[in-house]
Amino acid sequence: MSGLRRVALISMHTSPIAQPGTGDAGGMNVYVAETAQRLAARGIEVEIFTRATTSAQEPVFHPSPGVLVRHVPAGPFEGLSKADLPGQLCAFAAGVMREGARSPEGWFDVIHSHYWLSGQVGWLVSDRWRVPLVHTMHTMAKVKNAYLSADDIAEPPGRLIGEEQVVGAADVLVANTEQERQELISLYAADPARVRVVSPGVDLDLFSPGDRATARRNVAVAQEDLLLLFVGRIQPLKAPDVLVRAAARLIGRGDGLSGRIRVAILGGESGTGAGQTERLRQLADDLGIGHRVIFGEPVARDVLAQWFRAADLVIVPSYNESFGLVAIEAAACGTPVVAAAVGGLPDAVGPGGVLVEGHDPHTWADAIGALLADPDARDALGRKAIEHARGFSWERTVDHLVEVYEQAREDQETDS
CATH class of the missing domain: 3.40.50.2000 (Glycogen Phosphorylase B;)
Structure with a gap:
């Protein structure tokens, strides 16, 4: 006591x-x-x-x-x-x-x-x-x-x-x-x-594994989509543009997976991010993927857990994070994370995801694309992510x- x-x-x-x-x-x-x-x-x-x-x-x-x-x-x-x-x-x-x-x-x-x-x-x-x-x-x-x-x-x-x-x-x-x-x-x-x-x-009662099909119905995402999710404040530090550029490269490859890729960006502008949402929209339009990108406001924590369960991958391309709560919350839901190898993200991601060096969209596209093409690898990472999150x-x-x-x-x- x-x-x-x-x-x-x-x-x-x-x-x-x-x-x-x-x-x-x-x-x-x-x-x-x-x-x-x-x-x-x-x-x-x-x-x-x-x-x-x-x-x-x-x-x-x-x-x-x-x-x-x-x-x-x-x-x-x-x-x-x-x-x-x-x-x-x-x-x-x-x-x-x-x-x-x-x-x-x-x-x-x-x-x-x-x-x-x-x-x-x-x-x-x-x-x-x-x-x-x-x-x-x-x-x-x-x-x-x-x-x-x-x-x-x-x-x-x-x-x-x-x-x-x-x-x-x-x-x-x-x-x-x-x-x-x-x-x-x-x-x-x-x-x-x-x-x-x-x-x-991480709140292990709230952020926990669940049925992906049910989660997708709850957040209005099609069952056949390959969903790449970004959650966080919209500012240069968080680098959501890296995800948009990487997704455009994947979609532009024109392979069997490209037509199923969707991107969801949930967050509000912050700090030096004034006007960043509109710039991201314009970037997506300029790259020809505007119709594939969902922009949403921040959501309540229980709804956020549904988004994590609905996603195939959660993307955290930040230039720095002291820890990265988004990564560990996604992991607790059993969703693999692709994150920048910076700050505390290696600790948050652990064995439940993939770390990417640098912020070159080509490198990110390769890392994301390899996992999208390999559902068994994603499932294995998801199981490791759940186990990893239990320690936090x-x-x-x-x-x-x-x-x-x-x-x-x-x-x-x-x-x-």
Whole structure:
């Protein structure tokens, strides 16, 4: 039984109750929401601090028993992009500390901040509340800048400096993978003794194998199609154009499979992806496959599971991913993944898919085409994917996070 009573989670730039795939909402939102719910199920109260983005939001919201979301005003509700938020750090930190002042001293046992903006706030609040700060980067500017696509924009120097400060201030840094741990040490001079690897998880009850024919009926995909699925925010980092170009090459081969290939792209524009959906539509039209590509908005999690089951392959061509929740969710549904060999994707894909070096559409077409032509290979990968995903439950993630929180608290008590 854990001795933890309350944990504060800080997620400044995006709310855990936002729809993943829209705006700045993505895997981090899922991470915060899933871990909060499971911490609360263990009797640990969780308060999540996030920036209010509309006047319609209740100041306090209870998404599930034991979990409380506080919408903290910081700047105008609407019209601010993530790039504008460094100017609101002071206002947000003041709002968080104002809420904290309403509670007795020692109310929280630990703070866990997510992304560098939240880490800046967590740094101040940790000092004020005299509780340890645990921080997860989720993405790192130095890594993103090293793997930019040709049409993307580099992260600004202010973010690099801010990340370095958070790395120095945090009592514990939680990395998603061993590779991320090494990047924190080599690129940010993190103390190796303060970096712990805790893999993200997957909801194995929701994302599970199911009948493909039924799933296809539920998402209106023809039974005879060979479906290539992309799920994620529409931005250069995620590289959905690589899938469109690769699909065009496969369709252009004119073999027995080409007439059955369909592409589904589910996601909303984000960050530097403004106008990207229309550009993707135009690209598909220019390549002569516009009628083969489905563009859809982000969907609810239960519907997403149906899409994963309906797909023949899930394609993740990102230029970088700290982990890749889409890959592990697809794997849990028994669908093989073809992913870029970058970041945490090798860990998420494991033996349940194929990794592709680089982003040349010809290379991607060859990798995808080989699997489309070999249903036995796809079935074998699907079975391996299911087994692989079983090692990534959110319960396991929270087991390790609780250990990290307890150790951080014990270390602070020892040092004080």
